Amino acid sequence: MTDIVDELKWRGLFALSTDEDALRKALADGPVTFYCGFDPTAASLHVGHLVQVLTIRRLQQAGHRPLALVGGATGQIGDPRPTAERTLNDPETIANWVGRLRTQIEPFLSFEGENAATMVNNLDWTAGLSAIEFLRDIGKHFRVNKMLTKESVARRLESQEGISYTEFSYQLLQGMDFLELYRRYGCTLQTGGSDQWGNLTAGIDLIHRLEPDATVHAMGTPLMVKADGTKFGKTEGGAVWLDPELTTPYAFYQFWLNVDDRDISTYLRILSFKSREELEEIEKQTEERPQARAAQRALAEELTTLVHGADQCAAVIAASKALFGQGDLTDLDEATLSAALSELPRVQVAELGQVVDLLAEVGLVASKSAARRTVKEGGAYVNNVKVAAEDAVPGRDELLHGRWLVLRRGKKNLAAVEVTAG
Numbered sequence: 001m002t003d004i005v006d007e008l009k010w011r012g013l014f015a016l017s018t019d020e021d022a023l024r025k026a027l028a029d030g031p032v033t034f035y036c037g038f039d040p041t042a043a044s045l046h047v048g049h050l051v052q053v054l055t056i057r058r059l060q061q062a063g064h065r066p067l068a069l070v071g072g073a074t075g076q077i078g079d080p081r082p083t084a085e086r087t088l089n090d091p092e093t094i095a096n097w098v099g100r101l102r103t104q105i106e107p108f109l110s111f112e113g114e115n116a117a118t119m120v121n122n123l124d125w126t127a128g129l130s131a132i133e134f135l136r137d138i139g140k141h142f143r144v145n146k147m148l149t150k151e152s153v154a155r156r157l158e159s160q161e162g163i164s165y166t167e168f169s170y171q172l173l174q175g176m177d178f179l180e181l182y183r184r185y186g187c188t189l190q191t192g193g194s195d196q197w198g199n200l201t202a203g204i205d206l207i208h209r210l211e212p213d214a215t216v217h218a219m220g221t222p223l224m225v226k227a228d229g230t231k232f233g234k235t236e237g238g239a240v241w242l243d244p245e246l247t248t249p250y251a252f253y254q255f256w257l258n259v260d261d262r263d264i265s266t267y268l269r270i271l272s273f274k275s276r277e278e279l280e281e282i283e284k285q286t287e288e289r290p291q292a293r294a295a296q297r298a299l300a301e302e303l304t305t306l307v308h309g310a311d312q313c314a315a316v317i318a319a320s321k322a323l324f325g326q327g328d329l330t331d332l333d334e335a336t337l338s339a340a341l342s343e344l345p346r347v348q349v350a351e352l353g354q355v356v357d358l359l360a361e362v363g364l365v366a367s368k369s370a371a372r373r374t375v376k377e378g379g380a381y382v383n384n385v386k387v388a389a390e391d392a393v394p395g396r397d398e399l400l401h402g403r404w405l406v407l408r409r410g411k412k413n414l415a416a417v418e419v420t421a422g
């Protein structure tokens, strides 16, 4: 079997670590209990969290034992961002989000067998801690001079508003988590994004001071970057969430399908569970026929299945094929169709009028005369059927599930019409 460190390196997942040889040896010698933490800053995880969640899964599959931490305590403090202070959410909201994140993370891990995963919450060891105890037992081991050098803290010190004492204290809490998990579970490795490096080493330093015999490690995964320089994980509609109520499986699938050709092999290596041979084969196909977007399709399919299940993935693939004219729109069940259409520009009308009016109204063309031109050139479609006449009016019998029409201009531009009356 390949060495897990080599595997992580090949995938580009091993961006930073404490002593690499020591970590490699620990992982090769036997099950390592490791942890990764997630703060409840929203009701759901988003695609940016997948790197962490899937790295934990990967390490578990390699035989190691995960502790997945949801930060009921740290979520109430807020890890300082380089840009600005966070607004505090109330404790009940945070408690609710803790529950949601837990249920989101659990399906990625196995809770059976020798290296069963354990879910933990740092509120368990901080809720009963007094401020005096915290400052004496933990605070005493931190040097402010060093804390100030942490990247996000340093950036905030340069800003007009500075940083609150609350957020400045965050690294103590995360440091204490690692110590606590070392003591409770024998946890000797923490993984996290490279932006977490300061927090990861805060824990290492604290453990070294209080548990001089301990050998502990930290590993940082790369940040997901985009070739065009924009932020990963955002679309015009905002963040891409894992919760299907917040981002439909259809939109989730489309997000991966639309990954830039320049980024796709990097993302595949980081996120896919396919073997090196399989990925190299996909990379080869992509080089030969980039327009087929085999790599994007493979990643979209794998991640949609992993996050939303195989049935949802199949429905979403059917919907996107059908919308783009390679399948039958009338075959789609109502839920799948309406989820797919909710991602498109759309108008509601009480009565069906001329196609040219609908095309203009929904914004697929700039004007009614442009709409006529499109029809004349044979570039307008209603439910994948080419519109033949400039004065065509769709019939009620054409409505999908009694209320929808899918309009298309050319190959790619889609919109939906919803007929409300009747």
Ligand SMILES: N[C@@H](Cc1ccc(O)cc1)C(=O)O
Pocket: 036, 037, 038, 039, 069, 071, 074, 079, 122, 173, 174, 175, 177, 178, 192, 196, 199
């Ligand atoms: N600080 C981490 C979350 C975290 C919280 C507590 C920990 O012990 C570890 C990690 C983040 O913002 O992503």
